[in-house]
Amino acid sequence: MKGKLIILLVLVLLFIGFVVVRFFILDQQNAYGKLKIISSPTTSIFINNMIIGKTPFEDKYKVGEYLVKLIPESSATDTASWNGKINVYKNALTYVNRELGSSDIFSAGEIFTTQKMDTPPKNSNTGEIYVETEPQGAIVTLDNDEKGVAPLVMQDVLSGDHELSVFMPGFFRRTQKINVDAGYRVNASFKLAMDQSQKQLSDVANQASSSATPATATVTVNSNPQGWLRVRADATIDATEEAKVKVGEKFPLLDEKTGWYQIKFNGNNDGLVSGTFDTGWISSEYATKQ
16 A cells, blocks of 8 residues: 555656646747847848848747848948847847948947846846947946946846946947836847047048147037046046046147047136046047137
8 A cells, every 4th residue: 555655656746747847848938029120221131041021120039049130132232231149038028229331340239138137136126237338348328327337237227217328439329218127137238330530530630730730729528417527547438537527617638539638637626526637538529629
């Protein structure tokens, strides 16, 4: 009798294990997410080397990793193509946006995916945002508040709508509206396009300085969401912050590099928000040369 009970118990456990494994496998096989792809100009879409249509495109796709290729229509012969790997997550949207230029360095775009966090947040009304950029090192701003340099993880972000922006001197800024769900992470991958005009302006300035002695120039800090502008020790976003200067302040211009102005302190301490400096570098995106 005891032996029969043991055999029955083993059979029950095997049956339960079979049901659990079968349910899990079927659940994964039947799990879908949504894929949305847009582009400028219109492109043919290839997924895993099979053509599936043209942009704009939106449809359900099984959970997994895919190779996506976008090829501009024949009329856009001077436009570069794009290819990259994307992930589709269960019951979530994968959003791909590409703005294709004449080559990769003049092309831009972003890929957004949402996935459930491995560890639930301490605050049940928050989620996370992970930002990476190409090239690396772009300044990340969330709701007009500078958060740091990519790659960057922002934790304890309140659920709801937010404005996410990335910028690097010499490249065009990218800004997107995103929604953060509680307990989920938004993965944001940005590709920045080089601002060709910055290089052209720099080349013109260098040519002019080699042929003539320029008059003393000044730089005025423009209005911006923060109400001030950082002064750094060198012309890079990784350089040490020397001070913060107020909007409207005017400073003597000492030198220029792509995306940056080197300025000299104008002697007005009231124009400083914090810190002190003798000379330093500011972003040319928020300043006007005169």
